[in-house]
Amino acid sequence: MAVYQYSGRDRKGEKRSGKLKAADQKEAMAKLREQGIAVLSLEELTSFLYKEIEIKKKRVKPQDFVMYIRQFSTLIQAGISIVEATQILAKQSDNKLLKQALLKVEEKLREGRSFTQAVAEHPKIFPPIFVHLVRAGEVGGNMDDILDRLAVYFEKQYETRNKVKAALTYPIFIGIVSIIVLIFLLTTVVPTFSTMFASLGAELPIVTKMVLTASQFFVTWWWALLLIAGTIVGGLWYFIKKMDGQYYLDYFVLKLPMIGMILRKSVLARMTRTLSSLYASSVPILQSMSIIENVVGNEVYVRALQEVKTSLEKGQSMTKPLQKHWAFPPMVVQMIATGEKTGAMETVLGKVADFYEADVSIATEKLKALLEPVLITFLAGVVGVIVASIALPMFSMFESIQ
Template sequence: MDVNFQYTGKRISGQKIKGKIEADSKKEALTELEKNGLIIFGIDETKPWNKDIVLNKKVKHKDFIIFLRQYATLIHAGISISDATKTMVKQTDNYALRTALIDIDKQLDQGQALSKAAERHPKVFPTLLVNMIHAGEASGKLDEILNQMADYYEKEYENRQKVISALTYPSIVGVITIFLSMFLLVFIVPQFVSMFNSFGEDIPAFTQFVLNLSNFVGSYWWVLFVVVVLLAILYKYFMQYEAFAYRMDIIRMKFPFLGVLVHKGALVRMTQTLSTLVNSAVPILQSVEITERVVGNHVIRDVLAQSRKSLEVGESLAKPMNDHWAFTALVVQMIQIGEKTGTLDQMLAKAADFYEEEVNQLSERIKTLIEPLMIIILTVIVGSIIAAVIIPMFSLFETL
């Protein structure tokens, strides 16, 4: 893979120059520079400082979609894959994508297939795309496949953003509620403790509870912080285990109010992916296996694994789905019809479109309903803390 070198030297005319060059080795860089008639005084390897490395090791979604469409356009215009790759290397600004394309270009020059070359860069080219490229190479429709995948990733991104958008507001309000409550308990409530003690009056039970909570949070706030960090670490650790990850996906899908959105979003991803693969003439067993790996939901993945085994013994793809709560009647019926009529890709696409529209409507509905709900929760929690301090004060003023 190319390395960056920084050099200083002069031209034959005597003009001093300095610049950068990419090459496999220092020797290759020197040879290239000397070919251009340069006299090199010094050359050193440089470590690239690029915001794409520091801030975003993965390719930005927008850059990736633009790349797929431009690549497809070049191939459709009759340009060879090798020349199209060289062109994309020059046009791509994203460091991670450009680095991968430089390596792919070298692999292509050595006679390697595009799918095999792309497979060397799993962080840039997802498993699904690599398999689709392989299907495009076999069918001679690589340009159509690339455009199809650009549409797929664009839709996937939009659907994911809708789910994230619906969950963002309650998350933000929840964090504000926690911090505001902590501020009141740590800095405001303690100011009234000495005043209540000086009057020696009986304090209401709820006020005493808030005072005790304030004292605990003020003294042991760091314990709460440590507990939160430990829980986050433990969660990440246990998510590596299949049983725990499977249970967490069940909780997400059955969570009150928001679980429906997560559930339908998972079905959209599954039906879109499987439809895209089947439509591209990828064998059904391989299509199901790839969908298992990219669906991103352990519950759906487990049922797909059972469906694949069902296909292997000559039974229906829909049979295991029909017996599982995670698959709706509509999805099962669409798959059954598709299997009987030979239009599985079309039926899956219709199911994906239906649930995609449902996700749109659900996300808008949730945002509309959850905003006032979160404001009420914020008001109740913060208002209760304030009330716990103010109400006893009225009793004290009456006794004066």
């Protein structure tokens, strides 16, 4: 949001001046007109004092975009024009990035541009599948149906992604808590007892010796551990970004027990749902494959889909490259082959997407149910070993006193 300084006259003819925030000059003028002020001058304040300090967001949050699609679809189905619907949603949007984009889209629409042309100028806000499907809706005259299909598509994508995130967040959280508790005990609690045990000169249990050694190592060499951790993180970043390591990282994650299975099912659900929507809107298959490459979010599947695209360009079957790839279960390959033979690819892919979306939901619940007691037991075990290493020598001391 920019800050504008204005001067003008109100309805009584009295001079008015001040400052207000607006996305652009057009919105600032509109706000002043609503207040009954005839603008004489309007100037944007460009000094850093008037700039909003915020972290720039490259993309709109998924939940905000899902809400926009559903509201947009509802307004169009109610008979409201695209221009008016865009104006309404721009005014009521709480997401600044989306709001600014919609205001610019509205401006282009009033200039005579098509909706597809307007949204295509904001690729970070409106993904390729959105642009291609609304183009199909404009050409086919069924924009309301297309928007409803898009709303369902993004809602399902958002729901599936959230379930996977929820399943993976819990073990990561417990792992981080375990590390923090372990470091706190070894660097703060254990050294206190270490001094006391050293002054007694008594023989300590093996567990206590191991914990005291680990504590001393942490206290003495903490800077080296941080340096090693930073080096590992930096090395992984360089490997992933500069040496094509993303493929090997994705391959490793997909091969993990249980978690890898959930991620594979999630990618397959996203891929088949996207392809089904594109088929339903008569988007050319080669364009569809290019869109899906940007949607799957996994380099292993991206490379497999590139092989499929090459096969299609040669006029060959879509299923042959999939049959050779380990990441595609036989059921998916057989269903796609059936869709190719019968010409009912949209329906077949939709059924596959429904199956995997439901399967992801069940698998994530099972994973959480299994991991919860395991992780809690692990955390309790870590703390228990350290507490026991401190308690055992103290019990020996009490027994010797008695």
